[in-house]
Amino acid sequence: MYEREPGVFDVYSGERYLRVIEECNEDNAVSEGRPRKYTFFCSGTEFDLYWRRYFDLDRDYASIVHGAVESGDTYIAGACRKYSGIRILHQDIWEMMISFIISQQKQIPSIRKCIEGLCERYGTEKSTSVERNGIKETVKWYTFPTAEAIAAGGLAGLDGQSGLSLGYRQRYIYETAVQYLDRGIANDALEAMAYDGAKKYLLSFTGIGEKVANCILLFGAGFVDAFPIDTHIKDILYREYYVKYTANNGKETILPQEKLTQADYEGLTKENFGRYSPNRGIVQQWIFAAEIE
DNA sequence: TACCAGGATGCTA
DNA sequence: TAGCATCATGGT
DSSP: OEEEETTEEEEEETTEEEEEEEOOOTTSSOOTTSOOOEEEOSOHHHIIIIIHHHTTTTSOHHHHHHHHHTTSOHHHHHHHHHHTTOOOOOOOHHHHHHHHHHHTTOOHHHHHHHHHHHHHHHSOEEEEEEEETTEEEEEEEEOOOOHHHHHHHTGGGGSGGGTOOOTTHHHHHHHHHHHHHHHOOOHHHHHTSOHHHHHHHHHTSTTOOHHHHHHHHHHHSOOTTOOOOOHHHHHHIIIIIIIHHHHHHOSSOOOOGGGOOHHHHHHHHHHHHGGGTTOHHHHHHHHHHHHHO
16 A cells, blocks of 8 residues: 555555545545545445455444443553554455565565565556546556566575565565465465464464564454564553553562563563454554554 | 664574 | 574664
8 A cells, every 4th residue: 555645545456456535624634533534446346346355344443442442451542542543454465475574674664665676576567547536647556476476586586686675585585485386375265264273374484473474364364363563562562561560560670671571472462452352453553553653 | 883673593502 | 492693684
């Protein structure tokens, strides 16, 4: 998804393209804290067959928001009030695999640049015309590269001389493409699996660990209870839960953050976010947005 | 210059 | 199994 100009979004998914316009108020500014309206530039049939599911429009977000606000957790309630409009996109699993392999140890602008570069190098160029306010506009973009295209380009096709700043992720992407050709399964098959089995399958690919697997399950396979624990979430867990709880308890020594282990963070997650199951991933997105603000 | 970024891997004890 | 160093690159 790319914000072409304020309130104008271009959405790419597989071979599809969609223009979305966010409704503005009389001041020509997006309304803060008020319900927003979106116009989808596609047929009703295409909307119902594809984009409705992509934008997760059939989920009852209002009840999830209500539950969070009523939870008694003031930090969650604050993040929820500000970011409850976030929806978990139902994106393509292969695209999520490669995108989140790229994301590791990178900043968000750099991730976007890498993905765009990969699409330009191994994707297929497309163009569509969009009519808005009586004016026709031609939009050009590149599809997300297939596993076949990446594998065919070889390891060298992803190196520094290719113009892609993938670094050590180069090998991860190439090997995952080869492995996907060998034992990749259909999106529907992964989505039909139980969480543990689906995660185990993803962990079998090179470059996919616990965090990346949870991102793929959350953003690609509809597992909205998946809760990726990244650096930002670790900061939140430490600051908002570990330190506050320990300080209030008054008995334990407050450890510096670098002393907390992965098991500690998983324990903090279970203790403080278990109540939001089976929608923990949605709550995770609210606090992530609040943290990177 | 030093440190960090939506981590994963491979080695060692 | 846990803890650790290492892995490229761009940005601050």
